Amino acid sequence: MKPVKVGLLGLGTVGTGVVRIVEGNQQDLNSQVGSPIVIEKIAVRSTDKVRSVEIDAAKLTIDPWEVIRDPEIDVIVEVMGGIDQTKEYILEALERGKHVVTANKDLMALHGSELLAKAQEKQCDVFYEASVAGGIPIIRTLIEGFSSDRIVKIMGIVNGTTNYILTKMSQEGASYEDVLKEAQDLGYAESDPTSDVEGLDAARKMAILGTLGFRTNVELDDVTVQGISSVTKEDITYARKLGYEMKLLGIATSSNEHITISVQPTMIKQNHPLASVNGVFNAVYVHGEAVGETMFYGAGAGEMPTATSIVADLVAVVKNLKLGVNGLKAIVPYKTKKLQSTDQVFYKNFILLHVDDKAGVLAQITQVFAEYDVSLASVVQQPNEHNPDAEIVIITHRASKANFDKVLQHFEQLDVIQRIKSVYRVEDI
Amino acid sequence: MKPVKVGLLGLGTVGTGVVRIVEGNQQDLNSQVGSPIVIEKIAVRSTDKVRSVEIDAAKLTIDPWEVIRDPEIDVIVEVMGGIDQTKEYILEALERGKHVVTANKDLMALHGSELLAKAQEKQCDVFYEASVAGGIPIIRTLIEGFSSDRIVKIMGIVNGTTNYILTKMSQEGASYEDVLKEAQDLGYAESDPTSDVEGLDAARKMAILGTLGFRTNVELDDVTVQGISSVTKEDITYARKLGYEMKLLGIATSSNEHITISVQPTMIKQNHPLASVNGVFNAVYVHGEAVGETMFYGAGAGEMPTATSIVADLVAVVKNLKLGVNGLKAIVPYKTKKLQSTDQVFYKNFILLHVDDKAGVLAQITQVFAEYDVSLASVVQQPNEHNPDAEIVIITHRASKANFDKVLQHFEQLDVIQRIKSVYRVEDI
Numbered sequence: 001m002k003p004v005k006v007g008l009l010g011l012g013t014v015g016t017g018v019v020r021i022v023e024g025n026q027q028d029l030n031s032q033v034g035s036p037i038v039i040e041k042i043a044v045r046s047t048d049k050v051r052s053v054e055i056d057a058a059k060l061t062i063d064p065w066e067v068i069r070d071p072e073i074d075v076i077v078e079v080m081g082g083i084d085q086t087k088e089y090i091l092e093a094l095e096r097g098k099h100v101v102t103a104n105k106d107l108m109a110l111h112g113s114e115l116l117a118k119a120q121e122k123q124c125d126v127f128y129e130a131s132v133a134g135g136i137p138i139i140r141t142l143i144e145g146f147s148s149d150r151i152v153k154i155m156g157i158v159n160g161t162t163n164y165i166l167t168k169m170s171q172e173g174a175s176y177e178d179v180l181k182e183a184q185d186l187g188y189a190e191s192d193p194t195s196d197v198e199g200l201d202a203a204r205k206m207a208i209l210g211t212l213g214f215r216t217n218v219e220l221d222d223v224t225v226q227g228i229s230s231v232t233k234e235d236i237t238y239a240r241k242l243g244y245e246m247k248l249l250g251i252a253t254s255s256n257e258h259i260t261i262s263v264q265p266t267m268i269k270q271n272h273p274l275a276s277v278n279g280v281f282n283a284v285y286v287h288g289e290a291v292g293e294t295m296f297y298g299a300g301a302g303e304m305p306t307a308t309s310i311v312a313d314l315v316a317v318v319k320n321l322k323l324g325v326n327g328l329k330a331i332v333p334y335k336t337k338k339l340q341s342t343d344q345v346f347y348k349n350f351i352l353l354h355v356d357d358k359a360g361v362l363a364q365i366t367q368v369f370a371e372y373d374v375s376l377a378s379v380v381q382q383p384n385e386h387n388p389d390a391e392i393v394i395i396t397h398r399a400s401k402a403n404f405d406k407v408l409q410h411f412e413q414l415d416v417i418q419r420i421k422s423v424y425r426v427e428d429i
Numbered sequence: 430m431k432p433v434k435v436g437l438l439g440l441g442t443v444g445t446g447v448v449r450i451v452e453g454n455q456q457d458l459n460s461q462v463g464s465p466i467v468i469e470k471i472a473v474r475s476t477d478k479v480r481s482v483e484i485d486a487a488k489l490t491i492d493p494w495e496v497i498r499d500p501e502i503d504v505i506v507e508v509m510g511g512i513d514q515t516k517e518y519i520l521e522a523l524e525r526g527k528h529v530v531t532a533n534k535d536l537m538a539l540h541g542s543e544l545l546a547k548a549q550e551k552q553c554d555v556f557y558e559a560s561v562a563g564g565i566p567i568i569r570t571l572i573e574g575f576s577s578d579r580i581v582k583i584m585g586i587v588n589g590t591t592n593y594i595l596t597k598m599s600q601e602g603a604s605y606e607d608v609l610k611e612a613q614d615l616g617y618a619e620s621d622p623t624s625d626v627e628g629l630d631a632a633r634k635m636a637i638l639g640t641l642g643f644r645t646n647v648e649l650d651d652v653t654v655q656g657i658s659s660v661t662k663e664d665i666t667y668a669r670k671l672g673y674e675m676k677l678l679g680i681a682t683s684s685n686e687h688i689t690i691s692v693q694p695t696m697i698k699q700n701h702p703l704a705s706v707n708g709v710f711n712a713v714y715v716h717g718e719a720v721g722e723t724m725f726y727g728a729g730a731g732e733m734p735t736a737t738s739i740v741a742d743l744v745a746v747v748k749n750l751k752l753g754v755n756g757l758k759a760i761v762p763y764k765t766k767k768l769q770s771t772d773q774v775f776y777k778n779f780i781l782l783h784v785d786d787k788a789g790v791l792a793q794i795t796q797v798f799a800e801y802d803v804s805l806a807s808v809v810q811q812p813n814e815h816n817p818d819a820e821i822v823i824i825t826h827r828a829s830k831a832n833f834d835k836v837l838q839h840f841e842q843l844d845v846i847q848r849i850k851s852v853y854r855v856e857d858i
Contacts, residue, residue, distance in 0.1 A: 137570050141566050145741055146741065147745075148743070290446070292731075295727070296724075297722075297724040325754055
């Protein structure tokens, strides 16, 4: 078979990894797909930059359209990032019958259904394994490995930056600000870390996982999001004392065909497999009705792990090319989306209150929980070292989010509560 | 599309699970593949048995040939087990152009390449995701998820029975015999547990994983095997004291195109992700040159997890049927197998010796290690509580298996050594 020609959009960290794998593993790839894979053209920001891989200068262009419009090119690999402009590139590539492999979670979370519809219309593949959890083949697993099962819960540590920060805070008792600074120095966090630390990056990935796991079109707006920027080292100390680790978890659940998806700092039992996923590693825990508990662990980012997923997608495109079945295997989400209302979303909560240190306070507070039908698993009141208030640490039993939110609203009005210091979701199973 | 008709060979635990999923998830499966999947005929040992799923008696037969020769049937799902006779059934099914899904690790480890060759000749699919690690889609992961990468190491806890036994021994300080008995009572171990506890079951699975991971035909004879029946609670106490857990690990490595595959009780660092895989759970750790460390965790056996994998394979067959590409996507191992010689296989070792409690013994022993170029990481000599001998506990640095074996041979001749009590592989990374 004649060589398959690839156009690369972007030659940053991940793009460089793609070049490295395609060239370094050429023989292996050829043995699997039966034809050479050639990187034909690369769109870059600057053609002068010194690169860590050897590239024929004639392949470089600063104009992505030149790559997309090249009739010789069969597959576009998009690793440049960005949303609106990049979407135009990809739509045009599909329009021209080119297949697309992308690592772009932002694009897929926001415009995935539109791109996949266009791909289907044009009988092209759009693969995006690298967009979630880097080197972990979780997208394949949800589409193919669990095609037979009904997924009831997905929990993911899908953002390496925040997991690095929380791990360091937990293991070293360091403050959020100090660890963020260190992560930025090490290149694990961006100079503007908002998208990571506020949970937006994780939310985009969870929208993708939810769409695949629940076979319905989850949109970014369906994901409720809370980041880690207000997590303190005291919170983590409390968590550990109670037998939990603090993790930024994406949690997606489905019951009675109704789904709910969120990203929030969560206290998870120390013996849960997700609790020991540390540093920049990612993991996705999938609970299926039939398969039970499973977990998939690996590097969530980085040049080579991400490139592994991209080139695996490329191999899949080329195998399909050989069989003439591109674009014919896409599973379009076939379920009507029904979001669970907050009175049907149940979980445990941790709450830390600063209260007046006087008689009757605890009674008032527990009365509020009772009023909204939230029962308590444990209550500890103790003097606060640093000021005249007392601290109350409460863990609730499973309660509806609606009722628990009413408790918090009520607390805002309660004079004896100085401050609702922290509130976290708790996962015991 | 007209219904796809399935013939089931076997209706034990796993077969029952297959019926449950195909019938219970009929609508979901139909949405994915675009046609109903119907279980048309089932070969059973007895048609009179009371079953936990409702089955139309007219579908049952005690003659597998009746299922295989039925021209209406498109796919054979083999969950009856057995080797020689079952191989004949499957070859005949392929001969007749039927696709095959099997959970039979014994068959695939022993005759996989013959069956896959026949399948290719007849343009049929043979899928066997359920044959290794039950519900964990590890076969897909190795074939597709890591198609772009070079796997350098696979470590697997792929036998639930032995992992249950070792976990119990470790967590409760119980003896091997007591836990085995308990496992038998609970149905986690067979009345004749040999295949599990002597590592044969794990060896078969490792042969399959090695074939896929290293893209070369690994045969069962290539796997060196040691079981857990001589592991004592004292060994496990030592392991934990030194910061390790004892696990029956399948370990397959590839370096410079040479491979080595073994199954043996191994002391693995407590912070390794495999160390906390407990009970009947399975996990496969895969280290790829590009992707780095990954791990895949889930139920290794059981009715529904195993059935999940089988029906996922069935979905894959039906999708291929729809596209007319069955049998065209098989990857035939394309690498010449080169086994690593034992002087090129390096790892750390734990060794526990009972020795005469007198001066100069330690010097004699360490001299032997030096003679064969095996350097030592730690040596502890202590009196033995139960008899007049002393105990010496040694952990070596990484040494070649050839040299370490010479040390052990030499020890057999050494008068001051009463007994080589235990020897285990040690995995630090």
